Amino acid sequence: MRKDKIGVEVFAPAKINLCLHVTGQRSDGYHLLDTLVAFADIGDTVTLSVDGPGGLDVSGPEATPDLAGDGNIMSATAARFWGEEALSMHLDKQLPIASGIGGGSADAAATYRGVLALRAAVEGRDNPRDPTAEDAVALMEIGADVPMCVPSTPARVQGIGEQITPISDLHPYPILLVNPRVQVSTPTVFKRLARKENPALDRLPRDFEDRDLVLDWLGAQRNDLQAPALEVCPEVGAVLEALGKDQACRLTRMSGSGATCFGLFIRMHEATAAAEAISAAHPGWWIRVGRLKGGRRAAPQLIRSTT
Structure with a gap:
């Protein structure tokens, strides 16, 4: 019997802060920012599949054993938006860790985009559902940089990362x-x-x-x-x-x-x-x-x- 295997591959582009101004600090310790971000065609690749035992494995030149641990930001994203069903995840790690270009946040955002697309494919829908306001809140809880990485397009970002104003037509320098x-x-x-x-x-x-x-x-x-x-x-x-x-x-x-x-x-x-x-x-x-x-x-x- 023939069986379809369904998966998605998602590129996770590096986030570049072209400028970053710190404008204050809230009483809860979060810093207020005013930054212009853009995204390079350099990044990691996330692959999600409904086949296999589930879990996360990592490869690539920047892979380290701890990236596949339970505290990984991709696992947190999958748990929130996919649920308890088995989901096999693979991360091809090309961006250095803790390097100021949003690698972990980009991976989480790619996981989120991939989960929406994979859910639509499994359910036989042509298009993923639209992101919701509740999604944005959950993504912010996972990481303040994650929401801005979801569209992966140039934007002015303010507050602690929740105020995102898209910038159209930035020259592809x-x-x-x-x-x-x-x-x-x-x-x-x-x-x-x-x-x-x-x-x-x-x-x-x-x-x-x-x-x-x-x-x-x-x-x-x-x-x-x-x-x-x-x-x-x-x-x-x-x-x-x-x-x-x-x-x-x-x-x-x-x-x-x-x-x-x-x-x-x-x-x-x-x-x-x-x-x-x-x-x-x-x-x-x-x-x-x-x-x-x-x-x-x-x-x-x-x-x-x-x-």
Whole structure:
């Protein structure tokens, strides 16, 4: 008897904080942010299937044994949105852990997107159900960065991550990501932040399609976590220096709480040449080249096979 095996494959793009302003702190300890995020076509891949024994296994160059433990953010997402039925999950881990580019949050968001698509396929529906307000609350409880990673499209994000304003038509800049292979503790970086109440982002550009205007605007913004991260992890300074030496690099900044930094370029061959030069000088660093268009790959892809 022939039986269909149903699964989904979901790309989990890296989240890049193009700028990140810390504007306050709530009484419960959560920090208030004002950040512009975009998503690179560099990331992990999540595969979900209704076949197999269930559980999570992890492979890839950035895989570590603890990622498959019970406390994994993907498992928490599956438990909330799939339920108690067996769900087999696989994570192809390409993004460094604790690196400021939202790897865990992106994986959780991809799991959520995949669960909605897989549920629709199992039930014979053509399209997944729409996300609900209750979903958004649950995702925020799983991780403050998870809701912004669900659409994986450029956005201005405020509050503790719950206020998401999509940005349309952001230019798909070539981007170079560099991590010095040092993990940085986000709580430690926030504790080192000298001032918690800082100015919000400047008025947004009138046209995000204007490549040079947006670069100029970004250059006038900040990452308020960069200075305290440099205190915790001096290697961040070495990465920023290496990126800044390249004359074609139009903007250099740390993403999130670090230690990954990025450079924005106008042409892909310039980003590739910079990556080759930095890789030759620092062969132990994690270095990837892509574009800020990760959302175009984020939709779940249905996998069907017959046995």
